[in-house]
Amino acid sequence: MKLKTILFDLDGTLLPMDQDEFVKYYFGLLAKKLAPHGYDPKVLVGNIWAGTEAMVKNDGSCLNEEAFWNCFSRFYDHDVRRDEPIFREFYENEFSGARAACGFHPKAAETIRTLKEKGYRLILATNPLFPAVATENRIRWAGLEPGDFELYTTYENSCRCKPNPDYYRDILKKIGADPAECLMVGNDAVEDTAAENLGIRVFLLTDCLINKHGVDISRYPQGSFDELLAYIETL
Secondary structure, X not given: OOOOEEEEOOEOOOEOEOHHHHHHHHHHHHHHHHHHHOOOHHHHHHHHHHHHHHHHOOOOOOOHHHHHHHHHHOOOOOOHHHHHHHHHHHHHOHHHHHHHHEOOOHHHHHHHHHHHXXXXXXXXXXXXXXXXXXXXXXXXXXXXXXXXXXXXXXXXXXXXXXXXXXXXXXXXXXXXXXXXXXXXXEOEOOOOHHHHHHOOEEEEEOOOOEOOOOOOOOOOOEEOHHHHHHHHHOO
């Protein structure tokens, strides 16, 4: 079937980064922001990871936002939800410091604009572990705007995560797309190739390839942004 919809990952795909370095920067900034409010930095980081794991394991019974806060709240003897404005303020402001751990590839924005001009539906299928304000910031770091995408997944609008195939199934349901008419573009040999379980074709961008488990990726089309555009022309 003719290709109509292209799903893009963000971190390491449209936005170049070493994921470990980015997380280190991000958590360091968050801990500094919350320390004056009674959050021990080392304990905080562990609890954030626990909340993240709760989102990854979310079975669709609630939004990822609720999965995170329900888990995170259990570690404290006060109502942490009252501190949500502090977290939001962080993502609106101090979070921008984590941009120092990211690169920039002009071909990313150029590719998105080329595909928009050609009439493709574009979806940002970034793992929905962040609130929208943080995702929107990271989109802009890549030289793009949230409005460049018909949909971008965040922890407020998603109830599953990669590599759960149902994450992709939820996206297809929201946008009313046939998997045979879709392509997933990402850099993770596990999380992004999970789209294949639904019949979505996969292209791996290799600039920041993640393949922690040594998966054989030889059967997937892969390469640079130029090679991606050439591949799309063949579909």
